[in-house]
Amino acid sequence: MTSTETTPSREAPIQPGDVLLSIENLRACVEENEILRGVSLQIRAGEIHALMGRNGSGKSTLSKVIAGHPAYTVTAGSIHYRGQDLLAFSPEERARSGVFLGFQYPVEIPGVSNLEFLRVSCNARRQHRGQEELDTFAFEDHVRETMAIVQMDPAFLERSVNEGFSGGEKKRNEVLQMALLEPLVAILDETDSGLDIDALRIVANGVKRLALPTTATLLITHYQRLLDAITPDFVHVMAEGRILRTGDKDLAMALEERGYDWIDETDGSDVRQP
């Protein structure tokens, strides 16, 4: 994809259709409150999944549990990533091995330069893949090239990580990180929220470019408009910590028309797992 990939990846090759992420009956809580109440989901290489649901239904929690956020305790169930027990790995190991979470609320880190942050993180992933690390100069070329994907101004490299970025700029920065880390499983948590039409198109194009037959994408979203740009293979609807329903893009359209109440009224008996 980019000129810097001189050394081949040490990562085992992936065939389209391989199961990348497999979540079974996952339960998780914060302090005493159970938030995830038995989530099951399987994601294969080449697939794009959309995860929808009311505010507070547990979508972000699911994404953070996958990424390894320490605030959540898994009480039952499992997550396997490429056949390995993902829950046994630290957050940084998950990221290095190709699991990426685009945050709903990207964190501002004053004093840490965006350029340096991107370089250190990109090199951590490269090191894991057995690729040579990029020095300051090589990385700067690489990142400028990559920034073009999200049409981001290189001036953002000089700033502190996300500090003072507008909502849209933060989301572009997330997609930039995704592009640099070349994840195998990308989870994008409401990356479309708060974007104007142009920014949405840019972000959607970026995500589409990065979705390959050998990678998988989980889009957490409220809006049909992102799914108009990126057609999902599966649409899941989450409520109260469970996936209530799974369908194809028509399910998203039906939701857009009828609202989430419609899901509550139907009993979820026609749940179809991919």
Place this chain on the structure above:
Amino acid sequence: MSNATQFRSRLWLETLLQTLARQPGGGVAGQRAGDCDWDLPSRRSEAWRFTDLRCLTRLDPGRLHTRTASPHWPEAVRQAPSGQGSPLRLCLQLDSRGHWLSPQGEPPPWPRGLMPLANEDITPGQVARTLMPAGPLPLGARLNSVTPGPSLGLRVSGPDFIHLDLGIRVEQAQAWLAPHVLLVLEPGARLCLSWHVAVTAPAAVLPMVEARLGLGAQLEEAAMTWGCPEAAFLGGSFVHQSPWSVYRRTNVTWGWGLSRDEPFIRQCQGRAETHLHGLAVARGQSLLDTHSTVYFDGPAGRLRQRHQALADDQGHSVFNGRVVAPRLAQETDAGQLSRNLLLSAKARIDTKPQLEIVADNVQCTHGATVSCLQDDELFYLQSRGIGRDQASRLLQRGFCEEILQRLPEAALSWPPLRSLLETPTPDQP
């Protein structure tokens, strides 16, 4: 302090003062030292209750010397054009006899606008005394003024910005260095003074800086002081500001067993600007203490102060920010912020504003925060493949950046500061 400890510290001080009085040039200082009617501050006194002087009193007065090493001048600083062209830059290092020489060991080529003062025009404490007419001088300044040795006195004039870099490096145990610098900035004069102090052995450095800023004069002072765990630093700065003068001080200190920094600034008729920015990085068993005073002796003065400290291991940071606005200091605008990062259960932060505001029409804000590394920030970095240790170090450096970015560009090329700034390397697997 127990009686035995008190007795020991008294004995140490007396022996020290007698030794200093016997040194060459110790005549005048000797007389001052002779009448030893004072004592080291005890921890019973409010201003010293956190500050343990053992690092200083462990030095053996009988073995003190003034031998210095050559500072590791970075090329960027040393190679800068000196004397000619703009900006005017002069690098000086302290030699073993207390003289300031060029890095080549020669007497300084004074650039235009920088004129040495005659010895008889320099008495240590002359500015300090006008700023603090009552009461004793701070300990560092007191010890400085009883230590014999030449002063560096400079008159600064003209509109050109002059850069003066002063380097002190100590590598031998038992060194006792008490340089005295007096700066007289004529109206409108501009000076950028950078201190680079590096000490790698059990020793003490006790600099005293006195500065008189004329109308509209501008002094930018950057002090990078780096010591080892057995070394002590006691600094005193006394700045007299005339109206419309600007004094900016940025101070970065780390590594010392004990550091006590006591800047005292007086805006003598108000209407001046003072900016104080300090960063203390206390790791190991380091104790880094800043006691600052800004005194507004007239109306419409302005202060912007920010002190940041990072304490890890058993490090301890102390900050006491005194701001005095008597009745005549109407329309003073003072802001003080103390930000602290606490990284271990045994580390300690003591921070306290000391606002003595009598004037009624004054804007004075102050704030203090003590926090740990933020879980959300750590997790964000980790979720990008950055290991926990490396993430923690990135955040620590990010915390320091606010102050570091105020240092002059050339200061950043000093090796010790570079190592403080280094991009943390990935955790070893």
